[in-house]
Amino acid sequence: MNVRLTSLLLGLPALFLAPMAHADSMQLNLTRGVTDISEKVYNLHMLVFWICVVIGVIVFAAMFWSILRHRKSRGVTPAKFHDNVKVEIAWTVIPFLILVAMAVPATITLIEMDDTSDSDMSVLVTGSQWRWHYSYLDYDIEFMSNMATPREQIYGRLPRTENYLLEVDRPMVVPTGKKIRLLITSDDVIHSWWVPEFAVKKDANPGYINEAWFRVDEPGIFRGQCAELCGRDHAFMPVVVIAKDPADFEAWAQGEEQRLADRRAEEERLLGMEMSKDELMQLGQQIHMSQCAACHQPNGQGVPGVFPGLVGQGIAVNDQTAHIDVVWNGVSGSAMQSFRNTLTMSEIAAVITYQRNAWGNNTGDVVQAADVHHFSQGNQ
Amino acid sequence: MSTEKNNPQKYYVPDQSIWPLVGSVALGLIAFGAGHFTIEYSNQEAGFGHWVLLAGLVVLCIMLVGWFGDQIRESRAGLYNAQLGRSYRQGMLWFIFSEVMFFLAFFGALFYARMIAVPWLGGAGNNEMTNQILWDGFQAIWPLTTTPDGTETQAMGWFGLPLINTIILVISSVTLHFAHVGLEEGKRKKLMNWLFVTIALGLIFLGLQMYEYVHAYRDLGLTLQSGIYGNTFFLLTGFHGLHVTLGAILLIVMFFRCKAGHFNKDDQFAFEASAWYWHFVDVVWICLFVFVYIM
Amino acid sequence: MSTVVTDTHSAHDAHDHHDHKPTGIKRWLFTTNHKDIGTMYLWFSFIMFLVGGSMALMIRAELFQPGMQIVDPHFFNQMTTMHGVIMVFGAVMPAFVGLANWMIPLMIGAPDMALPRMNNWSFWILPFAFMIMLSSFFMPGGAPAFGWTFYAPLSTTYSTDSTALFVFSMHIMGMSSIMGAINVIVTIMNMRAPGMTYMKMPLFVWTWFITAFLLIAVMPVLAGVVTMVLTDKYFGTHFFDAAGGGDPVLFQHLFWFFGHPEVYIMILPSFGIVSAIIPAFARKPLFGYASMVYATASIAGLSFLVWAHHMFTTGMPTFASLFFMYMTMLIAVPTGVKVFNWVTTMWRGAMSFETPMLFAIAFVVLFTIGGLSGIMLAITPVDYQYHDTYFVVAHFHYVLVTGAVFSIMAAAYYWLPKWSGVMYDDFLSKLHFWSSLISVNILFFPMHFVGLAGMPRRIPDYALQFADINAIVSIGGFLFGFSQLIFLAVVVKAAMKKGEPAPAKPWEGAEGLEWTVPSPAPYHTFDVPPQVK
């Protein structure tokens, strides 16, 4: 965009290096986004930006003029004036008027952004360390959305791919042309749900629900991130939204409802079955890596003083029921959340089995979905 | 003497003093000790925290005695002048102002909880969904006797003990004023008697406050843990109580200094400062009584 | 403003029996001398600047390229947090208090600060506070990792053990600040030389006077809010927890009620410094002295009404957002008055460009850039996009580094001859200026671009499209960091008295009482107040 001109005007030639070399391949300005609102926000941004540039240019021009012309080395004699009421009134009033000129469109846009009434659809978005949970209030759909970028890429063992850090296992899906109301909240600390292309950024405050809305007109994939420091993996909490034509969306929604129903049926079925230890270990490792490793680390060592290690110490090598309890109920007042709504019973059984036998824990314990079920019955 | 005293040419700049450094060591030990003590307390493990904290408090006491001792000696030696007296008075006033702001933070929390947080949890404003989805069935009332997560407690009424305490504290401000008048008039007997009454009232106040806490914990289930109502209640009254304690200690010191004949009409900064502090603590209580107990 | 001194008394000083300097370590430990205390504050702040800066370089090293290379994410958060805390509370604030200690008594013709013993206490608390804070690096779980803004519940339920140490060291640091501020206020109200009326005071004194009021108004609020964090984490209260009827956003309101005035605490004294230096080197009286005073006061007043501009995304009611947006924008008016006054002071002056002036000019330009991005941030609907991105990081480093820190360097060069008695090394100082100026812009300007393009702050790893700019930024960071070693060299050289002896008034156009005493300033000055006409 106009970035080149801008930096020039701001009088900082040293900085061209960056923008100039890649001006076309690199985004250097705010996105225009894909919604009405984001377009308005972009225009507002450019308006304010140019006003600031003009002010800057005038102020710095006056200054550099005197630096060039009114210097001692040119033998000038300094003037003596040190007051001028008229000028001072002018430069109080004019900026004030400029500010009013910026405030008016800002106010109008803000009021529009904050108006969540008359929405077509509501989605409850819950942040938790470090994933997003989406629950469609008008459908029987809910799921967790975890970052999909593998650790190997982060630690440089695999080449980084295009959407590095901005890809998730299950994106949020919305229909185009509909006003989507987001009900944003959190399970633990404050997160912030942000998709630049919608110009929506709203904090997810635990215990409160904030509302926001957007309406996308064209199908597409839109990426964003958590925008509030929420602990260790704050950087690894992306948001991906896919907008689909209403028909495609309905198809997706039905498929998703079906998937969840199947999952519940499968859950029922597995309750009556035993899985072999190998199966459990394999599934358990998968679950551990995707759900638990962020805190307890892939090798189970945890982060001393922050997240307990699970190797050779504590609950993971002692009481099996306590282990189920921790995963089923979470530990209130700590980052260890309840996984009862995130994982199926067989998955919980698997991850517990895994933790109790991996990394040299070798307790030999095998936990089955039925054990978890049994625990949950006694518990409610 | 009086010309010397009002001569701005001679502002007393004390020579080197060890006490500021001792004071810093004390605060360092207290902060370090209190920090570790808190951690150990909450992890329920044994440690050195409380010893360090204790050491810090001891050093702090030594520092206070030493520093104020120097101060008193210099003042008695006539080294101070009116300008220095003004410095002390202004310093004290601004210190009290900072204390006002400290209480304001807690009052701010109280007002916010009452007028914003709790109503929002109950669905007011744009928080309808907060109540519906997260805290279904929660009722916003103040005092908050049932928290969103269902902790129950009873509210502390204003009639009875709190009212008596208010009366006691207001009277103590008046008696302290009488004592001050006694000092101004040079009537030592009057000064000593009224000062004694003030201190006694202060201590009674503290005793009753303690009793009220016991009552709250034992009979009302009102504890530091019982939700925002109990939190604001105990933090406000607790910090106020701490300030009353401090004020009472100041007054007790003043009592002994008066006894030793330290003050007179012109030279009474320490007494005045303690009195201001006491009046300030009194005003805070009145705000507390209105906003925490009555409303 | 112009001050004319009729009674200088340097002759008097020589005979004063007071003018013996205590020697050895005791001089520094037990001192009640405002100059010694000022010097200690300045050195302390410089050390903290290096410590905090090294943490910044750790951040920049990790961010040099995408992926995790050097540190663990948790440690990265500790770095960010401690960098912010140390720079704000350890580097910038103590530097200003040091300058206040040195210069306010000299500028108003007082023999010392009003409460000299308390002055020493204020200083010596700081090393202890920071030792405690830094000691938490050695605890299990490490130092605080919740950002310098320590938002609950990340700092309460979800923080590591070190929180208690953080809280208590904040407490004693706050005590130090409050005592320092009381001292400044009392000194200014009560110790001015005869004839030094309020409207004759140098602007540095004025701005510090107002800053001190801000300090005693908001440091106690910080103390209150850290106390609530402590009780929430360790003693079962629910101030910031909805389950007990509290609200995490309450924390933010209390914090920013402190935090916004706090950022002005870090810039108002800069305004004073620049208002002293520009007229001196433009050889022309400051334009609009009175309006400068009123503008400073209005900025301070308004600073209490804008705090929630840091919280636009927290879901405040629309009318509240609007109120805070309007109030925030309003601050541009008095700040603009100041900028225009400085420019007009230069206008038709006879300027020369010694190092202090270079830094002052850079300050005016770069601070204005930071201020203008501040105005952009104030526009609520657009702040939804900027908030918590590197655009904010760029904004506040422009106002803090090229604002506050540059002004501190300008002040150091301006008054170094008075402090040390020798002129600083001119070549090195110019080298320091130019390398700092260039590198600081390579460091912070491109942050605007990544911010706008969508890079969040407080992340140890980022998406690939931000890679090139981050590499440039990191290079700038290292260049800027190493440039500060030149400054260290200049200061050490002057402190060792290597350099041309400085006259009492080394700057042709400088005004004020501090230039009426010899260089270096005698240990005791103005034992007998000068008469100011």
Ligand code: HEA
């Ligand atoms: C010295 C410190 C300092 C100073 C002086 C300022 C000055 C200002 N700041 Fe800044 N700010 C910070 C330090 C500072 N800030 C910090 C540390 C943060 C981040 C905290 C964190 O989250 O960690 C922050 C964050 C911050 C935010 C929150 C951003 C976010 O998190 O989303 C906002 C939003 O409004 C803001 C606004 C402003 C404004 C309007 C000013 C104004 O005072 C600027 C006024 C100056 C000018 C405007 C330029 C000169 C004027 C003219 C030439 C006149 C004509 C101009 C016009 C008519 C526009 N700041």
Ligand code: HEA
């Ligand atoms: C006055 C305050 C101040 C100052 C001076 C600085 C100075 C610098 N800051 Fe920052 N900064 C803040 C206040 C300040 N900062 C605050 C408040 C935050 C927010 C924290 C938060 O999010 O909670 C922040 C955050 C912040 C971030 C964002 C971190 C994140 O979001 O994760 C970054 C990233 O680049 C950064 C960089 C720098 C750099 C490179 C400097 C440089 O200017 C530093 C230069 C100085 C030196 C480098 C030291 C001197 C040199 C040496 C000691 C020799 C060389 C040494 C080695 C090679 C080891 N700072």
Ligand code: CUA
């Ligand atoms: Cu979630 Cu940051």
Ligand SMILES: [Cu+2]
């Ligand atoms: Cu602010």
